[in-house]
Amino acid sequence: MEETTPDRPGICDYEGSNYRTEFWEGQGRDYEDRVERVALKKLLPERGKHLLEIGAGFGRLTNEYTERYDRVVLLDYSFSQLEYAREHLGASDKFTYVAADAYELPFRPAKFDGVSMIRTIHHMKNVNGVLREIARVLSPEGVFILEHANKRNMKAIVRYALRRQSWSPYSHEPYEFVELNFVFHPHYMRDMLALNGFEVQKRMPVSFFRLGALKRRLPLNFLVKADDLLQNTGAFISPSVFVKSIRRAEVPYPKDITGSTSIPTDGMDVDPLFACPKSGGPLVREGDHLVSLKTGLRYAFRDGIYDFKAAVNE
Template sequence: MMQDIQSPPEICDYEGATYRTDFWEGKGRDYEDRVERLALRRLLPQRGERLLEIGAGFGRLTQEYNTYNQVVLLDYSLSQLQYAQAHLGTSGRYVYVAANAYKLPFQQGVFDGATLIRVIHHFVDAPAVLAQIRHALTPDATFILEFANKRNLKAVIRYALKQQTWNPHALEPVEFAALNFDFHPQYIEHALFDAGFATGERIPVSFFRVAVLKRLVPTGLLVGMDNILQRSGLLYAPSIFVRSRATGDTPNHLDTDDIFACPECGKPLTRRREALYCEHDDLHWAIRDGIYDFKAPLEQS
């Protein structure tokens, strides 16, 4: 898990990938989609002003956040955001941002909600990302995190039968494939605390994520059983949703419309035609057909 301090963390880039059609649509994951929406609806507040959806992808879950007046969709993939924009529209309700989650391009305290669903398992340095998220949130903001559970029932059984080498009860994350990490629930709780969050309700999700069950048992029945087990508190499911609250006396700039800051230095940006400009670093960041692109600064002639 340790990185060379001089090298930036490696990033999982879905640019140009057909993730929507390769993984979700028509791929037998209706069960997962439905139970994740159930968990989200349990955890979301009744109302909010501005929510940051980190790892929004093609916008699969974005319309679940209709209790917020504005949703900022952030993803590293410009092509995923382009698809989301084509289907969600270009009204002020949705803002599209291509950026690196290790360097969020936002001023402090400009969101009163954030979500990170099916994303944290791709981060080599998850605590660094959590710290970035906390910086962008107001005090008492709601943060909903989903993580792949290292201590899931299948892993516990496999370890007991000596069919896997890594210990699901050990706290450190395990990288089971390149840029794919499972996390222990207690590790996540500690990481959230260190980043400035108080952990609240935790919901285990996708108890029946087994191919043969999904093939033989009606999806509606699986969803109904998962709905019951989500209330059990048994943190042995493959996926766990956590609702946390931002703690501490940090700035609240929720009333500002100028939410962006330079991802390199954190200074405010000014609009210059189809770009945002950082006077401190003399950097320009492009606005491409309504999508704010902070992946790399524009080259200056």
């Protein structure tokens, strides 16, 4: 377990969890799954090259990207979630599986023209830190699709009005309702995106009917269609918000955009995509390992997954 720092203030660890079977499959969340796909279809560009899916989990939504992007990189902190995704989606060149921390993305700058992060930022205490990392790995004018849990949702508004809840859904600061589980005010997220070099293009409220009683009584297709229509109203009182942003081209990159280095790499098998998550420096391929020229840290490629969670010694 790595120590926590202000930049990396703890990780909500899904390693070995049954997230797929205990939260999704057979758990009455077809409605949530469907409306998230509707929102994604509206926001994703028609075509793209390289998409990074941050917090990809077991790959629930990955098939929404495969038709539109040439290559999809699934990144998650949980190795076991990625193992399932790989079993399920396969080992083709289309997919790359990366176990890593979103606060320290193991990529060179500007490598992706698309990034998505769905149902993941609510686990992040350092929103600024993760958005800064996303702006670093996105190419100029690359697209970022973010989903975040909405603090100002209908249930919270009603509970606050009835004094059943102490925290205000209207104040802008994030609220941590369970350790490493946050809800965010839509204005807070909009401001954080702007602060990190993103131009917000479209925001959509999603998942209005996330209520067991409604889901049990009304037909699924009806609820999905109604949500589809409400997504265009700008009524930000739903539990979930989707935001499409563009990385502003004029915002400078913190490091040399080419990822070049003063360390000589002539004749070495330098990886064109990855960079050392600790130093940002180049990684050289040595068999099943990527080795950092700057720090000597070695990262394993095992069972078809790049493992940046911890450096290895051998």
